[in-house]
C-alpha cells in the first residue's frame with residue numbers, strides 16, 4: 167500500500183475527549199471515527215487490525231470444532247418473548263418497529279435466535295454435540311459508553327453457542343471453549359486470566375470472564391500471581407480428549423481468581439501476601455454454561471438414546487473483537503505510539519523513503535516494496551512528499567513492527583537501515599539483505 171494513495175487521517179493533536187491511551191491512539195492514527203455516541207466507523211487502518219484479530223479468533227474457534235454461520239443484527243421480538251427475556255432485558259435493548267408495526271430489536275446477543283435455528287432442524291442426540299458461532303455486530307444501549315470502542319453501544323462480538331444432550335457433554339463443550347480462548351488471547355499477544363464471574367442477564371451458574379490486567383480496566387479483579395507461569399495449550403491440543411481438556415481447565419482454575427462481584431475476601435486472604443494480586447482488568451471474553459434456560463421454554467429438544475425427548479444443555483461463549491483492539495494497545499504501546507504484536511499488525515513492514523523524488527531512494531524503495539509484497543508481506547510504503555521526521559513519527563505512531571529506512575546518504579553505498587519498532591534496535595545492511603531479512 168502506498169501511503170500517498172491510502173486513507174489514514176492522522177491527527178496532529180491529541181484528541182481532548184480521549185481519557186485513556188488506547189482511545190487516544192486509535193483516534194490519532196485514524197483507525198476509528200465516532201459517528202454518534204458509542205457508535206464508530208472502522209477506518210482502513212483499524213479495519214486491517216480488526217480483520218487480523220477476527221482471523222485468529224476464527225482459526226481457533228474452527229480448530230476447537232465450532233462451526234461458523236452468520237445471523238442477522240435485527241431480530242423479531244417474538245423470540246425474546248418466548249424465552250422471557252424481552253421484558254427482562256430492560257433499557258439496554260434497542261427496540262424498533264418495522265413498517266408493519268411489528269416489534270423488532272437490534273440484537274444484544276443471540277441465545278434465542280440460535281435456539282430457534284437449532285430446534286428447527288436438530289431432532290436427535292446423534293447430531294450432538296454441536297457448537298455454532300458467528301462474528302457479528304451487536305447493540306447495547308449502555309448507560310455509560312466510554313473509552314472509544316472499549317465500551318461502545320454498537321460493538322462486534324464473536325458469539326458461540328454449544329448444544330449437548332447431557333451436563334457432562336456440556337461441561338466438555340465449555341472446556342473446549344476455555345482452551346480455545348487461552349490459545350486465542352495468547353496468539354493476540356495477551357495474557358488473559360480466566361476468573362469466576364457473575365452471569366448477569368445471560369444466566370446460569372458456571373461462568374468465567376477472561377481478563378487482561380491493565381490499570382485502565384473497568385473491572386476490579388483479585389487473583390494469585392501464579393497465572394503468569396501457566397502453560398498455554400499447544401497447537402496440537404486434541405479437543406476430543408475429554409480428560410485432557412478437563413486437566414487444562416483444572417490447572418487454570420486451581421488457584422484463586424475472581425472479579426469483584428464474585429470476590430471471596432477470606433479465600434483471597436488465605437493466599438500468602440506476596441502472591442496476591444489485586445488489580446484492574448479488561449474483560450475481553452466471557453463464557454457461560456446455563457443448562458436448559460433457553461431450550462426448555464423454547465422447546466429445543468432432541469430424542470435421546472432412551473427414546474425420550476430431552477431439552478438440550480447449552481452454553482454461550484463471547485469474545486469482543488472491537489474491545490480487544492484497544493485492549494492490545496493498552497498492553498503494548500510507548501510514548502511514541504502503538505507497538506503492534508506481529509500477529510495483528512496492520513502492516514508487517516513500513517518502507518520509509520526519506521527523500522521522495524530522489525532517484526536512488528525512489529528506486530530502492532520500489533525494489534524493496536515490490537519484493538516484500540511479492541513475498542506475501544503486508545507492506546506500507548511511505549512515499550509521501552513529507553519531511554523525514556514526519557515519516558519517522560508516523561511509522562512509530564502506527565506501530566508497524568519493522569521499518570526499512572531508505573535515505574540518500576546510505577543508499578549511495580547500497581545500504582538501508584532496518585529498525586525494530588519494539589526494541590528500537592537499528593541495523594544497517596544492503597537492500598538485498600534487508601529484503602531477505604524481512605521476507606520470511
Ligand code: P5A
Nearest residue numbers: 275316317318321325450451452482483484486489
Ligand atoms: C456470550 C456470547 C454474552 O453476551 N452471549 C453470547 C454471551 N456475553 S457478554 O459477556 O455479555 O459479552 C461478551 C463479550 O462481548 C464484549 N462486550 C463489549 N465490547 C465492547 N463494548 C461493549 N459495550 C461490550 N459489551 C460486551 C466483551 O468482550 C464481552 O466479554
